[in-house]
Amino acid sequence: MTTAARTLDEQAAALDAEDVLAPVRERFLIPDGLVYLDGNSLGPLPAAVPPVLTDVVHRQWGTDLIRSWNSNDWWQAPLRVGDAVGRLVGAAPGQTVVGDSTSVQLYTALSAAAGLLPGRRLLVTDPGHFPTDRYLAESVARLHGLRVRPVPPGELERCLAAEGDDVCVVSYSPVDYRTGELYDMRALTAATHRAGALSLWDLCHAAGALPVHLDDLGVDFAVGCGYKFLSGGPGAPAFLYAARRHHEDWRTPLNGWTGHADPFGLQPDYTPAPGVARARIGTPPILSLLALKAALTAFEGIDMAQVRAKSLSLTGFFLSCAEEMLTGLGFEAVTPAEPARRASQVSLRHPHAYGLIRSLADQGVVADMRAPDLLRFGVNALYTSHQDVLTAVGRLRRTAANGAYDPSPQQAGTVT
Amino acid sequence: MTTAARTLDEQAAALDAEDVLAPVRERFLIPDGLVYLDGNSLGPLPAAVPPVLTDVVHRQWGTDLIRSWNSNDWWQAPLRVGDAVGRLVGAAPGQTVVGDSTSVQLYTALSAAAGLLPGRRLLVTDPGHFPTDRYLAESVARLHGLRVRPVPPGELERCLAAEGDDVCVVSYSPVDYRTGELYDMRALTAATHRAGALSLWDLCHAAGALPVHLDDLGVDFAVGCGYKFLSGGPGAPAFLYAARRHHEDWRTPLNGWTGHADPFGLQPDYTPAPGVARARIGTPPILSLLALKAALTAFEGIDMAQVRAKSLSLTGFFLSCAEEMLTGLGFEAVTPAEPARRASQVSLRHPHAYGLIRSLADQGVVADMRAPDLLRFGVNALYTSHQDVLTAVGRLRRTAANGAYDPSPQQAGTVT
Numbered sequence: 101m102t103t104a105a106r107t108l109d110e111q112a113a114a115l116d117a118e119d120v121l122a123p124v125r126e127r128f129l130i131p132d133g134l135v136y137l138d139g140n141s142l143g144p145l146p147a148a149v150p151p152v153l154t155d156v157v158h159r160q161w162g163t164d165l166i167r168s169w170n171s172n173d174w175w176q177a178p179l180r181v182g183d184a185v186g187r188l189v190g191a192a193p194g195q196t197v198v199g200d201s202t203s204v205q206l207y208t209a210l211s212a213a214a215g216l217l218p219g220r221r222l223l224v225t226d227p228g229h230f231p232t233d234r235y236l237a238e239s240v241a242r243l244h245g246l247r248v249r250p251v252p253p254g255e256l257e258r259c260l261a262a263e264g265d266d267v268c269v270v271s272y273s274p275v276d277y278r279t280g281e282l283y284d285m286r287a288l289t290a291a292t293h294r295a296g297a298l299s300l301w302d303l304c305h306a307a308g309a310l311p312v313h314l315d316d317l318g319v320d321f322a323v324g325c326g327y328k329f330l331s332g333g334p335g336a337p338a339f340l341y342a343a344r345r346h347h348e349d350w351r352t353p354l355n356g357w358t359g360h361a362d363p364f365g366l367q368p369d370y371t372p373a374p375g376v377a378r379a380r381i382g383t384p385p386i387l388s389l390l391a392l393k394a395a396l397t398a399f400e401g402i403d404m405a406q407v408r409a410k411s412l413s414l415t416g417f418f419l420s421c422a423e424e425m426l427t428g429l430g431f432e433a434v435t436p437a438e439p440a441r442r443a444s445q446v447s448l449r450h451p452h453a454y455g456l457i458r459s460l461a462d463q464g465v466v467a468d469m470r471a472p473d474l475l476r477f478g479v480n481a482l483y484t485s486h487q488d489v490l491t492a493v494g495r496l497r498r499t500a501a502n503g504a505y506d507p508s509p510q511q512a513g514t515v516t
Numbered sequence: 517m518t519t520a521a522r523t524l525d526e527q528a529a530a531l532d533a534e535d536v537l538a539p540v541r542e543r544f545l546i547p548d549g550l551v552y553l554d555g556n557s558l559g560p561l562p563a564a565v566p567p568v569l570t571d572v573v574h575r576q577w578g579t580d581l582i583r584s585w586n587s588n589d590w591w592q593a594p595l596r597v598g599d600a601v602g603r604l605v606g607a608a609p610g611q612t613v614v615g616d617s618t619s620v621q622l623y624t625a626l627s628a629a630a631g632l633l634p635g636r637r638l639l640v641t642d643p644g645h646f647p648t649d650r651y652l653a654e655s656v657a658r659l660h661g662l663r664v665r666p667v668p669p670g671e672l673e674r675c676l677a678a679e680g681d682d683v684c685v686v687s688y689s690p691v692d693y694r695t696g697e698l699y700d701m702r703a704l705t706a707a708t709h710r711a712g713a714l715s716l717w718d719l720c721h722a723a724g725a726l727p728v729h730l731d732d733l734g735v736d737f738a739v740g741c742g743y744k745f746l747s748g749g750p751g752a753p754a755f756l757y758a759a760r761r762h763h764e765d766w767r768t769p770l771n772g773w774t775g776h777a778d779p780f781g782l783q784p785d786y787t788p789a790p791g792v793a794r795a796r797i798g799t800p801p802i803l804s805l806l807a808l809k810a811a812l813t814a815f816e817g818i819d820m821a822q823v824r825a826k827s828l829s830l831t832g833f834f835l836s837c838a839e840e841m842l843t844g845l846g847f848e849a850v851t852p853a854e855p856a857r858r859a860s861q862v863s864l865r866h867p868h869a870y871g872l873i874r875s876l877a878d879q880g881v882v883a884d885m886r887a888p889d890l891l892r893f894g895v896n897a898l899y900t901s902h903q904d905v906l907t908a909v910g911r912l913r914r915t916a917a918n919g920a921y922d923p924s925p926q927q928a929g930t931v932t
Contacts, residue, residue, distance in 0.1 A: 129578050138582045145578035150570075153803070157569060161750055162545050162561035165882060166554045174750060201798025203772035204620055227784065232798065235771040235786035243659050243769065327799065334577055334590060334802035353659065355651035356619030366886065368643065370651035382617025382648065383743065385804035386750035387569070466581060470782065 108421055112486040115417060121410050125483040127398040128331070135465040135488045135495075140277075140305060140445050140478030143331025143395070152394035156387060177393065178358075178384050179377060184396045185330065185339045188404060189303060189322065190313035195341050197376045198392065199384035202304060202325045202338035203232050204354065206271075208379055209321040209340055210236060212350040213269035213298045214244040220268035220297065222249045224259060230277050233302055237271060253283045257291055264295030269320075274312070275305035278470050280415075280435040280445035282310070289317045304328060307339070309444035309480070310411060311404040314341055321346075329444065329480055332392030340379050347375045356381035398482055410481035411444040417486050418446045418477060421493040429500040434474065448475045455505035456496065463499070465492045472509060524837055528902040531833060537826050541899040543814040544747070551881040551904045556693075556721060556861050556894030559747025559811070568810035572803060593809065594774075594800050595793060600812045601746065601755045604820060605719060605738065606729035611757050613792045614808065615800035618720060618741045618754035619648050620770065622687075624795055625737040625756055626656040628766040629685035629714045636684035636713065638665045640675065646693050649718055653687060669699045673707055680711030685736075690728070691721035694886050696831075696851040696861035698726070705733045720744055723755070725860035725896070726827060727820040730757055737762075745860065745896055748808030756795050763791045772797035814898055826897035827860040833902050834862045834893060837909035845916040850890070864891045871921035872912065879915070881908045888925060 106114070116122060129145045130136055136144055160168045169175045182196035189196075200208075210223070225237045227250035234250075241248045246268060251259040253272055260267060270292040274285045285301065292299040298320040306312050308329030314322055320343050326336030342350060352372070357363050359380040361371040372378035415435065422433055432449040436442055450456060453469040460467060467477045477492060499505055522530070532538060545561045546552055552560055576584045585591045598612035605612075616624075626639070641653045643666035650666075657664045662684060667675040669688055676683060686708040690701045701717065708715040714736040722728050724745030730738055736759050742752030758766060768788070773779050775796040777787040788794035831851065838849055848865040852858055866872060869885040876883060883893045893908060915921055 129574075131579050131581075134581075136581065142577075142582045144581060145573065150573055153569065153573060154566075157561065157566055157749075157807075158545075161558075163547050165547075165550075165552065165560060166558045166884065167877070167882070168750065200616065200620065201772065201800070203770060203798030204616065207770050230773070231776065231782050231784070231786075232771075232773040234784060235773065235776070238786060239769055239771045325799070333573075334584065335799040335805070337801060338798070353655055354619060354623050355648075355655045356617065357646070357648040357651065360647065360651070364887070366647050368647070368650060370647075370654060382619030382754070383741070383751040384617070385753060385801035387807055388801035388803045389751070391573075391803055461583070466583070468582065471780070 108424060108490055111417065112490045115413060115486040119410060121402065121406060121481055122485070124398065124402065125485070128483045130483060133464055135491050137465065137467040137477040137479060137484065137488065137492055139331065139480040140328050140476065141468055142327055142334055143329060143480065144483065146331050146395045146398045148394040148397045149333065149391050153387065153391055156390045174386055177386065177389050178380055181389060181393045181396070182339055182376065184393065185307065186341065188399060189307050189324070189341065190311070190315050191341050192315055195344055195376050196339050197379045198326065198337050198339045198389060200337060200381055202323055203236060204381070205323040205338045205340040206233060206236050206302065207240060208352050208354060209300050209323055210240040210269065210271060211244070211353040212342070213300055213321060214240060214246060215351045216346065216349060217268045217298060220266050221246050222263060222267045223247070224249045224251050224256070224267055224270040226250070226252060226272050228252060228276055228278070229273060230302070230304070233271060233273070253288055256288055260291055260295040264297065267295055267297040269298040269300050271300040271302070273302040273305060275443040277305050278447060278474055280443050280447045280476070282441050282443040285312070286317055289319055293318060305443060305445070308399070310408045319343060326392045330392065330395060331398060332395045333388060335388060336392040337384060337389050340376070342376050342379065352379055354381045358382060407481040411479060412439050412442065414479040414481065414484055414486060414489055415442050415444065415446050418479070418489045418493065421490055422448065425493050425497045426500070429497065431500070444480065445476055445478045449473050450475060452505060452507050454509060455507050456499055459499045459505035460492070460495055463495045465495050467492070524840060524906055527833065528906045531829060531902040535826060537818065537822060537897055538901070540814070540818065541901070544899045546899060549880055551907050553881065553883040553893040553895060553900070553904065553908055555747065555896040556744050556892065557884055558743055558750060559745060559896065560899065562747050562811040562814045564810040564813045565749065565807050569803065569807055572806045590802050593802065593805050594796055597805060597809045598755055598792065600809060601723065602757065604815060605723050605740070605757065606727070606731050607757050608731055611760055611792050612755050613795045614742065614753050614755045614805060616753060616797055617751070618718070618739055619652060620797070621739040621754045621756040622649060622652050622718065623656060624768050624770060625716050625739055626652060626685065626687060627660070627769045628758070629716055629737060630656060630660040630662060631767045632762065632765060633684045633714060636682050637662050638679060638683045639663070640665045640667050640672070640683055640686040642666070642669060642688050644668060644692055644694070645689060646718070646720070649687060649689070669704055672704055676707055676711040680713065683711055683713040685714040685716050687716040687718070689718040689721060691859040693721050694863060694890055696859050696863045696892070698857050698859040701728070702733055705735055709734060721859060721861070724815070726824045735759060742808045746808065746811060747814060748811045749804060751804060752808040753800060753805050756792070758792050758795065768795050770797045774798060823897040827895060828855050828858065830895040830897065830900055830902060830905055831858050831860065831862050834895070834905045834909065837906055838864065841909050841913045842916070845913065847916070860896065861892055861894045865889050866891060868921060868923050870925060871923050872915055875915045875921035876908070876911055879911045881911050883908065
């Protein structure tokens, strides 16, 4: 490395000085002095959100009242916000809808996939997948007479070679939420398609964090949450992507009136709306939805390739700092060193993960942990600096070296 | 009537003067001069909401960030807000959860009912039910191998006498959303139970509008929205009630991690949480959820019997005004005159419903219509006055008499 002769302080300063995204941090209201490395659980408050919410509450709801469904276009918000998310994940307009939680969207996507290939009986999911994804796979499999086949991404090819003809859908995340490992979406999607199966991606830890090319890869369905790297606020509604080629044939289970072809006709029978709009269910939570919409303006003028470059710089610098400063203190870096296999997070293993994360929080460094022993540090190119990374690792070093933490194994009750 | 000799103006003034709930109107920020009779579609902005949302956005999200799941108790919010709604619908604590839309909650409740009585093949619903309820009944029936039997509430006894042994669940609303007719929940629930079937009520047009006695009636499941008479804001999350006696046995289809018995254990298999908490799905929309929580404080210190008494006074006065002022102008009152059969809404039939509602809106009277010919006027005892009612009917009379409206049959694109 050309920076090897410089101190970590000098490196951080130099990397931040040449960071073209550095000014974007001003689009977020991050408390002074706080090092926030938990944006992979809950993104911080974008500056654009409070004035929008004030307008939504006082003028749109308070004054315009019911008329806002038309005059402030609440009615189309799930599709407009969907398109705004779509731009960040490589989806052309008209294929993405936002409104319900990731779990509900995933249930819809899994059910739709099961309905499109009714002869195939296997639903492949990652045994390391986020729990909700596994639970919902089991539930959908039960309802549709399928079986869940847990297959790690590294073994997908072997699974497909053996029983690919029977696989209906492969439901994966490109990012391991624990380790921060990034899988090869392109290769896994292509393998899935070669077997004639459908590809469903959970983008919770990818959307807004790195470039995703849904249309280009020919992905069939995708879902993802609005409150991690999109910084849409706590419990921000999630998105669902359905590739245009399925728009004629897919069926959704949650047939709410807003997904009807003629929602105001109040017809006795359900006729699904054309396109992705049939994935609309009930009345969406407008306050949360329009907060997300405002949050997405933080991405204006930014190319996801820039986001990716800076994210890799941040995680790479984190790993360098860890190697230099944490050696001999009981840590193991579990996030791959190879850039192509790193998402926007660094995970370290340590037997006292819980106590260390708690102690860091007391020192103004917010990260989180996953039981039993993983410390997770999420970086977001829009607001994280290399100095943040150095500060975090420095305080972690000091805490671990001094033993200044609670050694109990209790879990942190935080939300991924 | 003792008021017969008085003018309608005098009656309105007298009724408002003796209205014990009149001061409660100050708990809502209703635009000056506006007569708002569409709270059965979207309740107005409660004064308690803006300061709470400011705190939620700036302090809880902006400053406390991820820690708010614990420190501001976001984690328990779906259950705490559920209990707050439960108090208004006769549900003891621990049986109500708030988080997803009515459609999602209804899907959960219908699916749970189907699972509890697997031998019975009929799902009874009201052919006049709100469309979503019918669509979801069809969807759940398809997935569970049931058939939907559309039976108007007035014919339920006959249906149950003929094939009650085969009825799994009766899914009704106590209020016809078009006509404002109120059905006898107690009698219909009892008849359902005599047939050994489960009783599921959609309380969208009842919760907050009139006393509901879920526990007392032995109702099995109920759902209802947060944005009509509860004034929780546009798309406020909905509630689901599951009677305690089902808490051991009921199964839900949308198995998200927040409904797991050990949500932070990230277990590979789904073990449902005890009680109603298993109906939690994904991460709830916190901004919308806490807005609803704040909105519910408008009910503090108020007995639902007072709400009912004033609501009946308002709808009764509306019908009196209509009879006195609208005769000969082509209107027909479709809401029953009998108080026990009136919910908190008056519906009038007129061939030019659309144009009349549009014209009224231009004159500062907001109501809505349902195609083709129903004008709907919702009253809410917490903020509607008898003077509001008189003003609305007076302007309607003037508009109809002058023909000062667009006679086209176009539908209004408003949201029920």
